[in-house]
Amino acid sequence: MLTGCEPWPEEIARSYREAGYWAGQTLGEALRGWAARGGDRTAVVSRDRRVSYRELDEWVDRLAAGFHAREIGAGDRVVVQLPNTPEFIAVCFALFRLGAVPVFALPAHRASEITHLCRLTDAVAYLVPALHRGYDHRLLARQVRLAVPGVRQVFVAGEPGEFVALADVDAAGTALPAASGGLAEPDPADVAFFLLSGGTTALPKLVPRTHDDFLYQARAASAVCGLNQDSVYLAALPAAFNFAWGCPGVLGTLHAGGTVVLARSASPDECFTLIERERVTITSVVPTVAQLWLDAVEWNRRDLSSLRVLQIGGAKLHRELAERVQPALGCRLQQVLGMAEGLICFTREDYSAEEVLTTQGHPLSPADEIRVVDEHGRDAPDGELGELLTRGPYTIRGYYRAPEHNATAFTEDGFYRTGDLVRRTAAGRIVVDGRIKDLVNRCGEKVSASEVEGHLLAHPRVAQAAVVPAPHPELGEQICAFVVPSGEAPSLVELRRLLLDRGLAAYKLPDRLDVVVALPVTGLGKVDKKVLAADALRRVEADQTTDAARPVH
Incomplete structure (x- = not known):
């Protein structure tokens, strides 16, 4: 195991191997098997390629x-x-075969994040596109090289400038290293790649995923989702995101012998066109993207009849949005609770309609261990809210080079504290209520932002809603609601009346309303609560300044 990573205890690792969860195969080896079976069938589609x-x-x-x-x-x-290009997939598998370790960065990252990743991992190389969405990544590469001298080489997909063209790496590769240099096959228990945490800290933590654990995840997710050679998966989200990479995503589709279609963006125009042209059967999106698709489908003239499953995860999916999926898109909704650190829960095809609309399913693996605990660390009864803790054959035991954080993020017996506030039903389904850090502490009462957002979306003139805290001299924190309207924006009074009518407690009502054209989103398309909280603080301070400047009569 790579220095700086926390391995599974040997006894537990042995039990996972004996049970067949860990197959003792590397990702590079797995592709050889998939290629032997797939032959000339199409593996990857990107634009006209x-x-x-x-x-x-x-x-x-x-x-x-x-x-x-x-x-x-x-x-x-x-x-x-x-x-999302075929180069991403090919480069990662090439590095897997060498035993080198890709560190997945999102296309939206810039100097702050990339410099952090290079320093933290002691990276020796950096791979970028020449241009992406009008941004010249070669300029970014120059900044990174100056800041992190250990980055010896930069490879560029496209015109390389002063760097090395990825095409030249391809052209130079005439023989496998194993054939010419006798390189040893990587250990399946070694770290295969690093995913980025989806936490709320300013810079991402690194999630080490091994060949053994991630191949099991992709294989099991593929089975749960019923993928086969006829499956066509659309990667609408960045492929470097765990959801699109292996839930079942790109890897699960290749394992099943299906076809991966890479989208340049998650826009309805782009994705609806690809669904029609490639006869896509399954795709995965976050709730903000799902809402865009559902709003756009009314004017859509594309044939979406091939789509059988729309996976939605990455953030809380409110019932009002969930109820629109099947009538609007004609496909089955599959709710997903997943995290880069491991645990995945899926709703299943045999669930009742109510369970699909209101739960996030149950764990992928029979070896997943789940606890729901109260603020004192005691197990909460079914139906009561608590933090989700988990451990299992594809859930990490610690972040990379983060001993202080690991001491609080993991229990002494290896359970990962997810930070998700959940309830477990009597049938064992997990219901996500929100995040522990996504709370507003108003007069000592903890208000779930996600709960309030779900009620706000019930207003017919609210297209999108997000709730964040802002300081208040008497309340401690006040509840700030940001709303993207559909038509004329409702007033704060209207919204508070609606929430009361829906049975929401008075202390959970928004204290202020800000109407905006759009909500800020992260590189994965999730609502960016950090940006919204900062915006809320600026607005509150501006209002206070204005009030203080008014003359007293």
Whole structure:
């Protein structure tokens, strides 16, 4: 195991191997098997490019040889910041075959995040597109090289400038390193790649995922979702995101022998076109993207009849939105609770309609261990709210190089404290209420932002809603509601009356309302609560300044 990572205790690791969860295979080996079965069937589609399983496997070999010739080898960390293109998949598998460790960065990241990732991992190389959505990543690469001299090489997909073209790495790779240099196969128990945490800290923590644990996740998720050779998965979210990479995502689809379609963006125009053209059967989005699709489908003229499953996860899905999926898109909704750190819960096809609309399902693996605990760490009875704790064969035991954080994020017996506030039903379904840190402490009462948002969305003239705290001299924190209206914006009085009529306690009513054109989102399309909280603080301070400046009569 890579230094700085926390391994599973040997006895537990042995039990996972004996039970067959961990198959003792690397991701690089897995692709060889998938290619042997898939042959000339299409593995990946991107715009007008179609890459077969055989072509993908051969491409990966060439890239592995090319990287090896440039002295990238086992254990080396490489920050990979590529958009949804076949190059992202091929580069990652080439690095897997060398035993090098990709560090997944999102296309939206800039100097602050990339410099942090390179320093934290002691990265030796950095991969970027030349241009993406009008931004020149070569300029970013120059900044990173100056800030982190240990980054010896920069590879560019496209025109490289002063750096190395990825195409030249491909062209140089004529023989596999194992054939020419006798390189050892990576250990399946080793770290295969780093995902980024989805937490609320300013800079992301690193989530080490091993070949063993992630292959199990992708394989099991593929089975739960019923994927096969006829499955066509649309990667609408960034492929570097756990949801799109392996829930079942790209890897689960390739394992099943299906086809992965890569979207340049999650926009309805782009994705509806791809669904029609490629006969997409399954895709995964976050609630904000789902809302865009549902609003756009009324004017859509594309044939979406091939779509069988829409997975929605990454944030709380409110019932009002969930109820629209099947009538509007004609497909089955699958709610997903997942995290880069491991645990995934899915609703299943045999669930009742009510369970699909109101729960986030049950865990992927029979070996997943779940606890719901109160603020004192005691197990909460079914139906009562508490923090979700978990451990299992694909849930990490610690973040990379973060001993102080790990001491609070994990229990002494290895349970990960997810930070999710959940209830467990008598049938064992998990219902997410929100995040522990997504609370407003108003007069000592803890108000769930997610709960208030769900009620706000019931107003016919509210298209989107988000709730954040802001300081208040008497209340401690006040409840600030940001609303994107549909038509004429409702007033704060109207919204408070609606929430009371829906049975919400008076102390949970919004104290202020700000009407906005759009909510800020992260690189994954989730509502960015950090930006909203800062905006709320600025607005409150501006109002206080204005009030103080008014003359007293």
